[in-house]
Amino acid sequence: MFGSGRQSAFNTFGTEAAWLAGLTGWMVLGAVVIAAGVGTLMFMAQRSREDALTHRQGMRLVLWAGGVVPTVVLLTLLIATLPAMRPIKVQPGDLRVTVTGEQFWWRVRYQPPGQPAIDDSNELRIPVGRDVELLLEAGDVLHSFWVPGLAGKVDMVPGRTNRLVVHATRAGRFRGQCAEFCGLSHALMAFEVVAMEPAAFDAWLASRRTPAFRGGEGARLFTANGCGGCHGVAGVANGTIGPDLTHLGSRPSLGAGMQKLTHAHLVRFIRNAPQVKPGARMPAYPQMTETDAATIARWLEQRR
Incomplete structure (x- = not known):
């Protein structure tokens, strides 16, 4: 079903992705209205007499349809999108997770405030309703971190740390993908994103601090x-x-x-x-x- 996939920009579970999906809907609607208007003008022009419009009327139509209306529409779109460009601010007590792209897997390190770091790989777990700062790095070549239902894609560059703050809105299992060609198995470099209720996430994080040793x-x-x-x-x-x-x-x-x-x-x-x-x-x-x-x-x- 449309938008129901685990890796779909329309199956949103993050605030940024939800906003982007809504913006996309409005832009598509606007494009349809503009296309319909242009089509209507073309139809009317083909059926009209050659002298249906005077030169003055034609210039006025060009001014409004080609200048004033597009300017107002684009200006409105710019003003509406500016607030979304403001980055989410993180607090000292927020969880930070370092995600490093490797060939061809993901290194994940959780850094809870005031507690030892916890290492994991190929899976990212985040609590619902809390801001989480992702520190995105690359260990070898260029990678790109992309979870369509959570937020936009961010490049991972060797020697540089890029920052992405995410906020999950509902629990579930979703899929992310490397979106930058990085070698032979680039297409086989995905990962699981698990959004958990806060209490369940805290319990999971605590269980990772004391892993049971099994010899044999x-x-x-x-x-x-x-x-x-x-x-x-x-x-x-x-x-x-x-x-x-x-x-x-x-x-x-x-x-x-x-x-x-x-x-x-x-x-x-x-x-x-x-x-x-x-x-x-x-x-x-x-x-x-x-x-x-x-x-x-x-x-x-x-x-x-």
Whole structure:
């Protein structure tokens, strides 16, 4: 249905996106009215006598239809849109989240006021009804952060931090996308945006501060195969090159929104990520047995 998709500019869940959708509607309506007016004038001109208008009347029509009316319409549109260009001001107690675009995934770091930072990846959670400041960065090449239902797109430039303040108006799961070509798997670089009620968000954030440690064979194989050199898992590894996998089991998708997170998909990704996601920097592990990969996958799936 029109506007019902998880990645649609008409399925809004943020104040900025809702305002933009409303503005788009008014502009489309205005364009239709202008087109209808021009069409009517053309129809009347074709059916009129050659001397239906005097030179003076024709010049007056050009002045009003081609000069005065467009000027008034554009000036009205400018005045109406100026307030929306004013950035949302954040307060010291507002949540800040740093989102870094990588090839081809998203590094997410929550920075609650007065509390330690919390690392995550390929998923962004925000509370409904609160202002959240997003600090947008790029770790390698140009990326672009775009959640159509939340706000406009913002470029992510290496060496620079761009700022976007968002305000979610309703809960739900939505989809974002990299909107700047960044390499082979640019089209496979999506992410989940989860807007949560404030109490649920606070509880979720608290649960991320004390992740449960689970050892066992999966943890041993994860370390033995050098996975911790790139990936972070709280209590097991501190790698920062690749996505943090501490709560991988709670995510609905794998590989930055590329495919549904299932056991079979995870096993395949562990053994040969470049085959699944072209250009991925994670190396293939042809020496790893299917059994070992399945053991690591089950261990990661349990870390919710």
